[in-house]
Amino acid sequence: xxxxxxxxxxxxxxxxxxxxxxxxxxxxxxxxxxxxxxxxxxxxxxxxxxxxxxxxxxxxxxxxxxxxxxxxxxxxxxxxxxxxxxxxxxxxxxxxxxxxxxxxxxxxxxxxxxxxxxxxxxxxxxxxxxxxxxxxxxxxxxxxxxxxxxxxxxxxxxxxxxxxxxxxxxxxxxxxxxxxxxxxxxxxxxxxxxxxxxxxxxxxxxxxxxxxxxxxxxxxxxxxxxxxxxxxxxxxxxxxxxxxxxxxxxxxxxxxxxxxxxxxxxxxxxxxxxxxxxxxxxxxxxxxxxxxxxxxxxxxxxxxxxxxxx
Amino acid sequence: xxxxxxxxxxxxxxxxxxxxxxxxxxxxxxxxxxxxxxxxxxxxxxxxxxxxxxxxxxxxxxxxxxxxxxxxxxxxxxxxxxxxxxxxxxxxxxxxxxxxxxxxxxxxxxxxxxxxxxxxxxxxxxxxxxxxxxxxxxxxxxxxxxxxxxxxxxxxxxxxxxxxxxxxxxxxxxxxx
Numbered sequence: 001x002x003x004x005x006x007x008x009x010x011x012x013x014x015x016x017x018x019x020x021x022x023x024x025x026x027x028x029x030x031x032x033x034x035x036x037x038x039x040x041x042x043x044x045x046x047x048x049x050x051x052x053x054x055x056x057x058x059x060x061x062x063x064x065x066x067x068x069x070x071x072x073x074x075x076x077x078x079x080x081x082x083x084x085x086x087x088x089x090x091x092x093x094x095x096x097x098x099x100x101x102x103x104x105x106x107x108x109x110x111x112x113x114x115x116x117x118x119x120x121x122x123x124x125x126x127x128x129x130x131x132x133x134x135x136x137x138x139x140x141x142x143x144x145x146x147x148x149x150x151x152x153x154x155x156x157x158x159x160x161x162x163x164x165x166x167x168x169x170x171x172x173x174x175x176x177x178x179x180x181x182x183x184x185x186x187x188x189x190x191x192x193x194x195x196x197x198x199x200x201x202x203x204x205x206x207x208x209x210x211x212x213x214x215x216x217x218x219x220x221x222x223x224x225x226x227x228x229x230x231x232x233x234x235x236x237x238x239x240x241x242x243x244x245x246x247x248x249x250x251x252x253x254x255x256x257x258x259x260x261x262x263x264x265x266x267x268x269x270x271x272x273x274x275x276x277x278x279x280x281x282x283x284x285x286x287x288x289x290x291x292x293x294x295x296x297x298x299x300x301x302x303x304x305x306x307x308x309x310x
Numbered sequence: 311x312x313x314x315x316x317x318x319x320x321x322x323x324x325x326x327x328x329x330x331x332x333x334x335x336x337x338x339x340x341x342x343x344x345x346x347x348x349x350x351x352x353x354x355x356x357x358x359x360x361x362x363x364x365x366x367x368x369x370x371x372x373x374x375x376x377x378x379x380x381x382x383x384x385x386x387x388x389x390x391x392x393x394x395x396x397x398x399x400x401x402x403x404x405x406x407x408x409x410x411x412x413x414x415x416x417x418x419x420x421x422x423x424x425x426x427x428x429x430x431x432x433x434x435x436x437x438x439x440x441x442x443x444x445x446x447x448x449x450x451x452x453x454x455x456x457x458x459x460x461x462x463x464x465x466x467x468x469x470x471x472x473x474x475x476x477x478x479x480x481x482x483x484x485x486x487x
Binding site: 021024025027028029031032035036037039040041042070298301304 | 378381382386394395396397398399427428431432433
């Protein structure tokens with residue numbers, strides 16, 4: 001079974017076998033990240049452009065390290081320092097970047113669907129590093145890899161996702177990926193942050209309160225309250241949010257004994273996660289970051305042989 | 311319809327591996343500083359068999375590792391979709407060791423070159439020797455094996471297959487015409 005996609009835009013587009021192939025590849029590639037010489041010649045001569053229209057240190061650095069460990073040449077372009085501030089359209093930016101003959105464009109954009117638009121206009125591969133409130137496939141894959149490493153499987157796991165579901169691309173990618181792989185997803189969050197009809201996405205249960213979602217969960221995934229965006233208008237106060245939807249040791253005790261705590265980062269300590277929980281033995285947050293490099297190496301490797309999906 | 315000829319049967323494979331084990335010991339004057347590294351996937355099973363024989367003869371455990379060469383291939387552009395990646399597992403340092411690289415079939419030599427690159431990325435062995443069950447010729451690179459189970463002259467259109475049972479024990483070597 002091979003990976004036939006030119007682009008990776010959304011986990012919704014991938015089959016169970018394709019997700020499994022990406023996770024297996026990432027798992028096997030993670031060994032490279034433990035070596036003294038963390039480099040293989042696989043993508044030698046390939047050029048990867050990291051085109052970031054939104055600020056991101058962790059994802060951009062992770063993609064950059066992944067490209068470099070595969071011997072590709074990685075170039076970073078951030079919107080604030082590019083012609084975007086001079087009014088250039090995405091289409092014109094793409095045409096200009098394409099003229100420099102890259103092999104892969106890794107893009108983050110604040111508009112949902114921007115990647116699909118780009119992928120249809122360029123011959124090189126496009127990887128979505130987060131688009132608006134749509135999807136964040138590399139985050140979804142690294143989350144699933146972290147869970148699979150801990151539990152040996154994804155099918156049958158109970159995963160609680162807590163926070164701002166409506167605006168979270170991380171939640172959406174995890175919902176698509178996890179339900180495709182046979183896990184059960186339980187969602188909890190303030191009613192103002194729960195999209196109507198989310199149950200229709202698959203094996204997803206919306207819980208009335210956070211305790212119900214966390215009860216007997218294998219994984220508790222906390223989402224970041226995006227204080228810079230919608231947080232202020234959808235919540236009475238951070239204190240109230242933290243009281244009802246923050247993960248503290250008492251709520252975590254409801255989950256299974258060997259449950260893991262996940263968070264896509266950066267953490268608002270004391271808001272969605274108590275500091276003691278963020279740093280406890282059950283926290284898999286740094287493991288997620290570590291797995292991010294291996295997952296992105298797997299994505300870069302596999303898109304290089306793919307073809308456009310008609 | 312492909313025509314199959316058995317080149318080595320189960321007994322023949324066992325004899326070949328036993329002979330290779332003795333030759334390895336003779337060349338290296340024992341197992342001091344010796345490690346076996348099999349190339350995924352067939353080479354790993356053979357390295358394990360060879361390791362068992364060396365231990366039986368010398369009474370000392372010889373470390374066995376596995377190297378996956380997918381990320382070191384020189385024909386990555388030729389593949390429409392990329393090959394699945396296997397795991398490299400070297401539970402020992404290769405630094406200063408005598409590495410015996412093990413593969414099932416030696417053909418163009420490109421796999422061996424990739425495996426040597428992969429090993430050198432993990433450290434600097436004192437030497438690398440090559441053991442193969444079958445040498446079928448048609449080298450593209452100046453590489454030769456130190457230990458060969460059987461030389462089988464073939465045409466490029468023919469194929470050599472080493473079969474393994476459910477326990478990954480080699481059962482026979484087949485020439486497919």
